[in-house]
Amino acid sequence: MTPDRRLEWDWYPGTIPENVVIDETAYVETTFSFTFFRSQRSAAIRYGRGASTYLGTLFDVGPQGRVTLGQFALVHGARIICDAEVSIGDYALISWNVVLMDTYRVPLDAASRRRELELVPTRVPRLACADVPARPVRLGANVWIGFDACVLPGVTIGEGSIIGARSVVAADVPPFTIVAGNPARVIRELTEEEKNRHAT
């Protein structure tokens, strides 16, 4: 990062917001990832040691949102919709077109959604941001999420679990479990042998 918070290799003419804290060993491919970032919290995004975000990643973070990326977390292309908290654990691997959302940004009832949509054109930039409760999304360490998957508000995924491509995760996932499907269901647990196998 240059002193004026730009990236030498960036194709997009943006800067890294002041309240985004990036470890000196972390990598940000493009500041385009921050075009929907509007959090006012301190350290609203924190990149851990060796963490990285690539091209398709978008931090759609509201004024009170906070996102943390653990050490060596690799986010290839997630759309992170966050009004409260999205935390990504150490060594997590997140594929392209993944949606991690802690809020729906609109109420469930149709009449309130309608009122919200009448307000959108009065805002600059135009955003849907109704005051609906956000429920934190927490991804444990070493979680692996396949492409096009969605993680819905309030979901916690335990350490070491694997989410198959295109899954929609609507409920908590225990540690060391493989889930897949829409809605996601448990395929199996990792075996003791798998859990104890070490990289050579």
Next chain:
Amino acid sequence: MTTTDEKAALAPGRWTHGLPPPNVVLQPGTLLSGDLAFKRFRSKVERALVIGAHCTMDGVHFDLGEQGRVTIGDYCYFTNAVLLCELELLIGNYVLIGWNTTITDTDFHPLAPAERIADAIACSPLGQGRPRPAVVKRPVVIEDNVWIGPNATILKGVHIGAGAFVEPGSMVTRDVPARAHVLGNPAQIIGEVP
């Protein structure tokens, strides 16, 4: 389309489009962005795309075939949706469509293998002018006040009733009743919205 003030207020890189095709009608207060919006717009019909007032169409792809016709009501808000239309998409008022959601009114290719071979040849660089076999197309109707989350897919012939709530990632293959709350692949009713 966009007023100078609105353009000035927006971040660079997202609002780089030129003028829309002549058969596109945008009502007042509607903002349309994205330099790829009309990259695959091939419709030849009059009023091929009509978008009502006070809509926000951010990074939407309007991929319309020669006969495609898309009508969108007032106060709709779509982000990066992909609309693939060979026949007709009818979208009501106050419809919200999330990021990377695809809506299509066609199967793209025929079901029968021999017809698909003929289609592959017609679509190939050697198929210049060769007619394509018939493909199943059925209009998609999305009524007022429908919410569709990101990464969802709406297939041909689907009619989504007013006020329905389609969860992110849903694959909608059949009609959704009014005020239904759906999720899954294929999308199933999991409840009703208030």
